[in-house]
Amino acid sequence: MSQILVKLADLNVSNNPEDLLVVYGLGSTAAVLLYDREVGIGGIAHFMLPSSASDPQRAREYPAMYADVAIPLLVESCIGKGACRESLTARLAGGSILMGQGISRSISEGNIATARQILEKLAIPLTAENTGGNHNRAVRMEISTGKSFVKRPDGSWEEMV
Amino acid sequence: MNLDSAIRNSMTRLPAFPATIHKVMGLINNPDSSLTELVDVIRLDQSITANILRMCNSAYFGLRHKVDNVHDAIMYLGRQNIVRAVMAAGTSRFFKSTPGYEAEARELWEHAVGTALLAQILARKVFRREDSSLFTAAILHDIGKIVLGEFVKDKYAEIKKLVVEQSRSFLEAEEKVLGMNHATLGGVIAAHWKFPEDIRDAIAFHHRPDRLQGKTDPMPWVVHLADQGCLMLGIGRGADGLAYDGLDGAMGKLGLTQPDFEEALAGLVKEMDNAREMIGIVHASPN
Numbered sequence: 001m002s003q004i005l006v007k008l009a010d011l012n013v014s015n016n017p018e019d020l021l022v023v024y025g026l027g028s029t030a031a032v033l034l035y036d037r038e039v040g041i042g043g044i045a046h047f048m049l050p051s052s053a054s055d056p057q058r059a060r061e062y063p064a065m066y067a068d069v070a071i072p073l074l075v076e077s078c079i080g081k082g083a084c085r086e087s088l089t090a091r092l093a094g095g096s097i098l099m100g101q102g103i104s105r106s107i108s109e110g111n112i113a114t115a116r117q118i119l120e121k122l123a124i125p126l127t128a129e130n131t132g133g134n135h136n137r138a139v140r141m142e143i144s145t146g147k148s149f150v151k152r153p154d155g156s157w158e159e160m161v
Numbered sequence: 162m163n164l165d166s167a168i169r170n171s172m173t174r175l176p177a178f179p180a181t182i183h184k185v186m187g188l189i190n191n192p193d194s195s196l197t198e199l200v201d202v203i204r205l206d207q208s209i210t211a212n213i214l215r216m217c218n219s220a221y222f223g224l225r226h227k228v229d230n231v232h233d234a235i236m237y238l239g240r241q242n243i244v245r246a247v248m249a250a251g252t253s254r255f256f257k258s259t260p261g262y263e264a265e266a267r268e269l270w271e272h273a274v275g276t277a278l279l280a281q282i283l284a285r286k287v288f289r290r291e292d293s294s295l296f297t298a299a300i301l302h303d304i305g306k307i308v309l310g311e312f313v314k315d316k317y318a319e320i321k322k323l324v325v326e327q328s329r330s331f332l333e334a335e336e337k338v339l340g341m342n343h344a345t346l347g348g349v350i351a352a353h354w355k356f357p358e359d360i361r362d363a364i365a366f367h368h369r370p371d372r373l374q375g376k377t378d379p380m381p382w383v384v385h386l387a388d389q390g391c392l393m394l395g396i397g398r399g400a401d402g403l404a405y406d407g408l409d410g411a412m413g414k415l416g417l418t419q420p421d422f423e424e425a426l427a428g429l430v431k432e433m434d435n436a437r438e439m440i441g442i443v444h445a446s447p448n
Contacts (some may be wrong), residue, residue, distance in 0.1 A: 008394060009430045025395025027403055029204075048394060049427065053432060054420050058427050065427060098407030099330050103386070104393050106419060115387075135402040153402070155263075 006044045009065035013043030013077040017144035026137040028108035030094030035146035036083035045070040050110030067114040095131040128160040178354035182251040204231045212250030261313025264399035274399020278432045279387035282425045298363035305347030327362035331401040381437040
């Protein structure tokens with residue numbers, strides 16, 4: 001199985017059953033994982049800020065940096081590979097929050113809230129979520145099955161169902 | 162030997178801090194210093210010279226001609242980049258894997274460089290200029306973890322229990338279980354290495370700049386904010402994760418707004434993309 005790393009502010013889509021898409025280093029950032037079971041196409045977007053409104057120019061250079069641009073783009077990229085919008089399902093992970101009255105709350109919660117809103121607007125069902133807390137996460141998706149896993153704080157992998 | 166003595170004893174086994182870096186910082190901060198003086202100091206240190214040339218010829222700096230001497234490297238890189246290059250070349254040797262934080266050497270190093278780069282982005286917003294002392298403090302802010310890692314490893318279960326069950330920050334849990342936290346220890350190491358007070362304070366108080374009483378230097382606040390930003394973006398992930406207090410007043414202290422901070426985070430992504438090759442080159446080198 002070949003591992004494809006999805007970097008921060010980036011997205012990847014695959015229809016190769018040999019591929020495993022992986023995101024490491026989910027802090028206050030978040031990942032949306034989409035999968036079309038009918039055709040075996042999946043993709044992950046790893047975004048770090050909720051809205052591109054403050055910096056549309058940067059959003060053109062790094063579209064996957066912002067939830068509001070990254071998720072629609074991920075949907076289009078999956079469709080471009082042959083997925084059908086109606087059969088896509090979504091999973092969501094990330095959005096850890098620093099302790100205290102910290103600086104990260106609006107970004108972490110904004111990433112998760114925006115992702116939920118956009119998925120709802122696009123009528124893509126959100127089937128599993130693993131968000132919040134104050135630990136780092138990693139997620140991975142097997143393209144052959146669509147099975148997705150999140151790394152627990154103790155290092156073990158838990159299926160997102 | 163009690164734990165405190167064992168930690169301090171372990172600290173004294175750290176390699177000496179390269180004298181070349183102190184000399185270069187002195188010259189960089191002195192507007193009357195000449196290029197020749199800078200060249201003379203740097204070329205006496207073979208490993209820093211080799212690393213600077215390697216970095217100078219990397220895609221990060223995008224030079225068209227191969228640079229084979231320190232004089233030309235400095236001409237091409239410019240003063241601010243020389244600080245980055247010398248610090249990166251001289252400090253990467255300290256970033257070994259730290260078992261207690263479950264962090265690989267490369268991740269710690271990436272976190273150090275990311276924090277230094279984000280600190281400079283914030284400095285450009287706050288002070289309208291970069292600051293070589295700030296870069297130094299930021300790149301070394303977690304140096305205490307290098308020594309504390311082996312002790313954290315032995316007591317990890319106890320530390321994690323306090324974090325999970327009592328919602329203590331990782332810093333408080335270190336303090337409670339080991340009698341010392343990695344930031345305070347970093348300050349002690351910086352003193353051992355003869356760094357000036359502003360850099361020592363910025364390292365020692367990078368998690369709690371609010372506890373630095375009677376001082377108004379903004380540097381610890383910038384390092385705090387830069388460190389938190391990198392933790393949020395997952396740049397250099399460890400077992401401690403985001404279990405630290407993000408201080409509410411940090412942005413206000415520096416006159417920054419939430420959009421300023423978000424813009425700085427966004428800007429860091431490109432700087433990290435550019436620097437990654439540099440980070441890899443320096444860390445992969447035997448020196």
